[in-house]
Amino acid sequence: MTVPEEAPPIALSLSGITKRFGALTANEGVDLDLRRGEIVALLGENGAGKTTLMNILFGHYVADEGEVRVAGPDGTLVPLEPGSPHAALEAGIGMVHQHFTLAENLTTFENIVLGTAPLLSARLAARAAREKLQELMRRSGLVVDLDARISRLSVGEKQRVEILKALYRDARVLVLDEPTAVLTPQESETLFETLKALAAQGLAIVFISHKLAEVLAASDRIAVLRLGRKVADLPAADCDRQTLAELMVGHQVTMSRREPQAAGEVLLALSAVTCGEGRDTVSDIGFELRAGEILGIAGVSGNGQAMLARLLSGLERQTSGDIRLAGREIRAHDAADMIRAGVARIPEDRHRDGVVGAMSVAENLVIEEIRSSRYQRFGFLDFRAIADRAVEAIASYDIRCPGGSAVARLLSGGNIQKIVLARTLDASPSVVLAAQPSRGLDIGATGDVHRRLLEARGRGAGVILISEDLDELFALSDRIAVIHRGRLSPPRPAEELDRAAVGLMMAGQHTEDAAA
Amino acid sequence: MIRFEPREHVSPLRRVAAPVVAAVAALAVASLAIAAAGAPVLEAYGLMAKGAFGSAFAMSELLARATPLIFTGLAAAVAFRAKLWNIGGEGQLYAGALAAVAVGTGALALPGPLLIPTVILAGALAGGLLMLIPALLKVRLGADEVVTTLLLNFVVILFVQMMLEGPMKDPMGMGWPQSEPMLDEAMLPKLMDRMRVHAGLILALVAALGVHILLKRTVWGFETRAVGENPEAARHAGIPVTATFLRVALLSGGLAGLAGVGEVAGLKGYLTADLSPGFGYAGIVVAMLAGLSPVGAVVAALFIAGVFVGADSMSRAIGVSNYLADLVVATSLICVLVSGLFVRFKVRIVRPGTGRGTA
Numbered sequence: 001m002t003v004p005e006e007a008p009p010i011a012l013s014l015s016g017i018t019k020r021f022g023a024l025t026a027n028e029g030v031d032l033d034l035r036r037g038e039i040v041a042l043l044g045e046n047g048a049g050k051t052t053l054m055n056i057l058f059g060h061y062v063a064d065e066g067e068v069r070v071a072g073p074d075g076t077l078v079p080l081e082p083g084s085p086h087a088a089l090e091a092g093i094g095m096v097h098q099h100f101t102l103a104e105n106l107t108t109f110e111n112i113v114l115g116t117a118p119l120l121s122a123r124l125a126a127r128a129a130r131e132k133l134q135e136l137m138r139r140s141g142l143v144v145d146l147d148a149r150i151s152r153l154s155v156g157e158k159q160r161v162e163i164l165k166a167l168y169r170d171a172r173v174l175v176l177d178e179p180t181a182v183l184t185p186q187e188s189e190t191l192f193e194t195l196k197a198l199a200a201q202g203l204a205i206v207f208i209s210h211k212l213a214e215v216l217a218a219s220d221r222i223a224v225l226r227l228g229r230k231v232a233d234l235p236a237a238d239c240d241r242q243t244l245a246e247l248m249v250g251h252q253v254t255m256s257r258r259e260p261q262a263a264g265e266v267l268l269a270l271s272a273v274t275c276g277e278g279r280d281t282v283s284d285i286g287f288e289l290r291a292g293e294i295l296g297i298a299g300v301s302g303n304g305q306a307m308l309a310r311l312l313s314g315l316e317r318q319t320s321g322d323i324r325l326a327g328r329e330i331r332a333h334d335a336a337d338m339i340r341a342g343v344a345r346i347p348e349d350r351h352r353d354g355v356v357g358a359m360s361v362a363e364n365l366v367i368e369e370i371r372s373s374r375y376q377r378f379g380f381l382d383f384r385a386i387a388d389r390a391v392e393a394i395a396s397y398d399i400r401c402p403g404g405s406a407v408a409r410l411l412s413g414g415n416i417q418k419i420v421l422a423r424t425l426d427a428s429p430s431v432v433l434a435a436q437p438s439r440g441l442d443i444g445a446t447g448d449v450h451r452r453l454l455e456a457r458g459r460g461a462g463v464i465l466i467s468e469d470l471d472e473l474f475a476l477s478d479r480i481a482v483i484h485r486g487r488l489s490p491p492r493p494a495e496e497l498d499r500a501a502v503g504l505m506m507a508g509q510h511t512e513d514a515a516a
Numbered sequence: 517m518i519r520f521e522p523r524e525h526v527s528p529l530r531r532v533a534a535p536v537v538a539a540v541a542a543l544a545v546a547s548l549a550i551a552a553a554g555a556p557v558l559e560a561y562g563l564m565a566k567g568a569f570g571s572a573f574a575m576s577e578l579l580a581r582a583t584p585l586i587f588t589g590l591a592a593a594v595a596f597r598a599k600l601w602n603i604g605g606e607g608q609l610y611a612g613a614l615a616a617v618a619v620g621t622g623a624l625a626l627p628g629p630l631l632i633p634t635v636i637l638a639g640a641l642a643g644g645l646l647m648l649i650p651a652l653l654k655v656r657l658g659a660d661e662v663v664t665t666l667l668l669n670f671v672v673i674l675f676v677q678m679m680l681e682g683p684m685k686d687p688m689g690m691g692w693p694q695s696e697p698m699l700d701e702a703m704l705p706k707l708m709d710r711m712r713v714h715a716g717l718i719l720a721l722v723a724a725l726g727v728h729i730l731l732k733r734t735v736w737g738f739e740t741r742a743v744g745e746n747p748e749a750a751r752h753a754g755i756p757v758t759a760t761f762l763r764v765a766l767l768s769g770g771l772a773g774l775a776g777v778g779e780v781a782g783l784k785g786y787l788t789a790d791l792s793p794g795f796g797y798a799g800i801v802v803a804m805l806a807g808l809s810p811v812g813a814v815v816a817a818l819f820i821a822g823v824f825v826g827a828d829s830m831s832r833a834i835g836v837s838n839y840l841a842d843l844v845v846a847t848s849l850i851c852v853l854v855s856g857l858f859v860r861f862k863v864r865i866v867r868p869g870t871g872r873g874t875a
Contacts, residue, residue: 315752335752347752356750358745363742367738371735376734376735
């Protein structure tokens with residue numbers, strides 16, 4: 001470590017933290033010191049133990065071994081009572097969870113003071129709280145409307161409220177779990193600027209992430225966790241993407257590459273399609289998908305891409321406009337029809353829509369084709385055929401599980417996604433709809449997904465890739481369109497676009513010159 | 517403080533042991549009531565066991581009592597597998613009984629070998645079609661089937677009373693609100709001389725086996741399980757979710773209807789408005805005790821029937837009210853729900869202050 005001699009005092013110290021869940025060791029002997037005014041990124045793949053470590057810090061879990069010590073107001077380190085979020089709050093630790101913990105029906109102000117004000121407090125206390133908050137907003141630059149209802153705020157604003165809430169409780173250490181997961185690239189930049197300003201005022205900040213770019217850009221120091229152990233703790237200035245990726249995964253990482261390829265005939269055409277009401281709508285959408293191309297659809301989630309995916313999955317019927325698959329108009333909204341028509345659908349929420357968690361891996365592998373003569377005779381299941389299929393798919397897609405009869409719920413997200421891939425892509429579909437296919441997956445599993453999508457493209461399938469991840473979109477897509485508030489920009493060749501332009505369009509700045 | 521931590525793997529032994537422990541716990545809880553009534557607990561349970569298993573007559577009573585419980589238990593188990601909460605077994609039972617009486621009291625002039633299957637079919641169909649109403653309301657309008665099936669029970673029973681006071685009243689019934697008796701050819705044969713156990717039991721066992729095969733080995737059962745466990749994923753995978761719900765509703769209602777057929781065509785011979793002492797509701801307990809397994813439902817039905825028959829016999833001998841049976845049945849439902857919690861979760865007691873967990 002290259003800590004200068006006049007290093008600021010330590011604000012928080014984790015030493016020898018070990019946490020086991022049955023046979024699984026989530027954290028093993030993790031040490032981490034955090035100094036005042038420092039931003040530390042906690043980097044690791046899913047399941048590396050990042051969130052567990054932070055939950056121990058915040059008292060949601062109790063470590064089996066090891067100790068958390070926090071600097072008191074006078075700077076001396078005091079052991080923190082384990083297993084008590086209340087003690088953590090008292091000790092000045094503020095946590096911003098990935099899923100916000102705000103009451104939607106209350107105002108910003110009410111949410112922030114909730115739990116701090118005595119129940120029978122008079123107006124006087126409220127005024128004092130307001131003054132304190134105004135001061136905090138002025139100092140931190142986190143400006144929100146104190147009297148707006150939370151339900152009316154954007155995701156970025158809600159996150160600001162969460163941070164303010166922590167600051168209001170005099171947090172000296174701020175923990176953020178995957179803070180950029182729900183933000184646009186621009187919102188993320190704003191967030192990191194705010195965090196830098198807060199750190200400059202002496203706050204110690206830890207944020208969890210698995211995105212290499214933001215970790216490199218926003219932190220002073222990077223701690224890498226792999227399989228529960230801390231494998232590196234380096235100044236950000238000494239790191240680069242390749243090193244970090246390899247530290248995270250533990251071996252060499254090769255990225256799939258998209259080879260140039262001419263697009264074929266039109267497979268899927270939407271014109272003036274409108275569907276849904278409320279937030280998740282698509283309105284007046286049109287595009288053509290050709291054989292052998294990947295069409296990327298960028299957008300911050302909640303802008304209609306879920307509805308578009310449901311529409312093309314056969315779960316929803318458009319209110320107007322038409323959808324043509326290989327020239328044939330699709331009228332009925334029927335998932336079985338879409339499967340028969342050769343549309344492979346990789347759902348956004350793989351746990352909810354992708355697998356039946358309580359059923360076995362084998363059953364989930366055949367569920368889309370359970371009525372085909374391959375797996376049943378006179379309505380009776382052909383268990384041998386189902387088991388054979390499972391053996392084959394487990395081998396060719398490298399699904400890590402105890403066997404075909406293992407319950408799907410127990411598999412990791414990456415392996416569940418492999419079940420979905422095997423099920424949908426092995427049927428040689430002509431159109432592939434991949435909705436957020438690598439969301440929540442680690443580098444290895446993401447690589448698998450990308451390779452499979454490129455293989456489908458190479459076979460001549462048309463692939464629609466809905467994603468929020470610009471790296472993914474630019475790595476895979478031949479053309480990219482942006483969806484914002486249910487409207488889709490005309491797709492343009494990826495080579496003509498850059499990240500900044502797409503980022504602006506995702507934020508709603510739908511200008512032609514933005515894509516220069 | 518007590519914490520519940522989910523178990524990653526649930527051993528099959530634990531799964532089977534849970535309802536047994538629950539049943540024993542229910543009996544233990546009920547022993548407090550026996551003691552409060554001033555009776556010797558052990559002797560009371562001894563008499564109950566004797567009353568349920570102690571003689572050929574007792575066994576026959578037990579099996580006769582278990583027959584409708586197997587049907588209603590299967591009805592609940594099938595529906596609950598698809599997360600279709602059919603609480604209307606009681607109403608479907610009466611619908612089945614009403615249809616059996618309508619067909620079996622001389623309205624149809626068929627020879628015996630044809631009449632009995634017709635009676636059975638009519639009863640199953642009536643129960644099934646009745647259950648189809650709340651199922652349709654659920655899939656079309658999103659009406660909560662817990663409410664609709666439960667309330668339909670009262671509608672059906674009032675309808676049965678109306679029929680028994682009116683068009684279907686037995687003119688020879690000395691003014692009692694009861695139907696005409698079933699034709700002899702329409703009655704299910706007895707299994708033993710001068711005993712009440714009847715061929716409905718065979719039908720119930722066949723039904724249990726049939727439902728077992730259906731759920732485990734057929735596409736239909738595959739789809740039912742998928743819809744029950746995760747309707748979103750099932751729909752996404754192209755499984756006809758609505759059709760599956762309707763099929764399950766028909767089957768579930770039909771099984772409950774068969775319970776009614778058995779009671780009128782196997783046991784009573786005519787229909788009254790007090791045909792069932794709550795077999796429909798007890799079926800829910802049977803299904804839960806059985807962990808929704810069709811084969812388990814047979815065992816659970818025998819247990820519940822044993823409690824009822826044994827409690828009757830015990831109350832005659834030592835004067836503890838036979839409401840005790842209801843107490844045991846109700847307690848065992850609560851116990852099995854609680855034991856389900858212990859099957860799925862590990863309980864840890866956390867001492868306040870230290871926060872350290874001790875198992």
